[in-house]
Amino acid sequence: MKTYLDCVPCFFKQALEAARIAGAGPRKQKEILDELSRILPSLPLTASPPEIGRVIYGLVNRLTSRKDIYADIKEKSNKLAMSVYPRLKNKVERSSDRLLEAIELAIAGNVIDYGVKNSLDVDKEVKNILDEENNRIRKQKKGVFEYKKFRQALRRAKTVLYLADNAGEIVFDRVLIEEIKRTDTDKKIICAVKEKPIINDALVKDAYRCGVDKAAEIISSGSDAPGTVLSLCSKKFLKIFKEADLVISKGQGNFEVLSGVHRPVFFLFMAKCPVVAREVNCGVGDIILLHHPGTLKTGKGKRGK
């Protein structure tokens, strides 16, 4: 997906938020926005939003002399998410459709606000999100939540590549990965994370910290953008990406960079902004499980582009 002009205000918003999280004072914050004003006109809108985002967060790092602005936030998210892990597992075990439950939890993990106080709050938030989610999923047309298609593709797949999104959230991904593994212990699952700190995206250490290694092989994709930008990825990753029987792409950032890729992908995310919602032809806040066929001609509007 290309970058739209509607993304421009959001880039300034993100830069300002990152500057503040980095502890920049008002003068430094202004310097960052001014520098963004200076470089933005030269950035190509044909690039995806995460590719532009990578430049913007790089700029904030440089001007604040920081390397991992979101380190504390990531650690707090991991800790909180790990504290509810047993209850997430229990929720899946009690469910009549364990896989669907695990998918819903994985999406809840993406939506959750880890800024909340404690594990009970997180519990409550998961519950709220799932209640809303279930309502939404029930309301949605089949096309935007292609669960049946996903289940079938998963059954056939011997190797599954799971593109993770954020720290904290990755605990919820682990629950889904473990559920996939449980149904077929011969399945090989590889979980790919980002190469270097970028926003609150999960890194290799977050994946280990959250026990994802218990069910999957953990690798870095090589991308240090807030999405798996293939041109930034390692050869090793690209080989796996090409050869995996099934790719599960988690989060909006991964959708933004891979929505036009020439291989089948299942996108699992919440449409968090109007630009992406328009791209998917859904509403803001909708839960998406989208099968992208990955061929040039799909006859399904924008999806196959």
Next chain:
Amino acid sequence: MKTYLDCVPCFFKQALEAARIAGAGPRKQKEILDELSRILPSLPLTASPPEIGRVIYGLVNRLTSRKDIYADIKEKSNKLAMSVYPRLKNKVERSSDRLLEAIELAIAGNVIDYGVKNSLDVDKEVKNILDEENNRIRKQKKGVFEYKKFRQALRRAKTVLYLADNAGEIVFDRVLIEEIKRTDTDKKIICAVKEKPIINDALVKDAYRCGVDKAAEIISSGSDAPGTVLSLCSKKFLKIFKEADLVISKGQGNFEVLSGVHRPVFFLFMAKCPVVAREVNCGVGDIILLHHPGTLKTGKGKRGK
């Protein structure tokens, strides 16, 4: 109120929206955002948001070779609002507290989306807004809706200056102005509008078009910013502004430019953004009737600045 860095993303959003309303294509839209990027770092944040807004909309006018981008929108809003005028009057007449009802309607007029289809839709929207408003007003602490203080000040005032906000909305202002006039026909009421087209702000012709002249003298303030910026105002207006017994300032734009002024003002608006909400110490979407004492030392936090 000064401009905050949080306003920067919003300036880009506004420029993009104005460009689109002006009929600019994607290339022209990008040119406008790029030009805004170029000039924004040099604009002083000590200026109020409407002062910056004036520059931004001027830029959009210049690059699209348009003088009154919102002309059609304003005319449509005037027409729709006029079509519900008899029902607004009826609503006030049936009310047990006519002044309060008229104030609430004036705020509803500010909130309404005139993009809706017909007068029945507008009726419905007024109803919805008032229902929500009443809920909000009931919930609010006394300090943010200083109705009693307003009623007292109004009773004593012989000359009232009413700073209008938008086209369409000015029909609702007319209802409030007429209610003020009804209780004391000797009161002199002056309604000030903007000097030149700026966004959808009401001009002299809109005030006449909407019959405001039936109850008030209509003047231009001289300001062509989306707020009554005193340094842009005419001598005639400034004399009235200084000498009026009561100034009613309508809309968020007028609050933004006059929140620090050294004379008493009653601000009547909905806090539409988080920056203004923080300034007033209220929530986004709150209905505000705020007495600004207009002295340097008020002991009431930010209000007296």
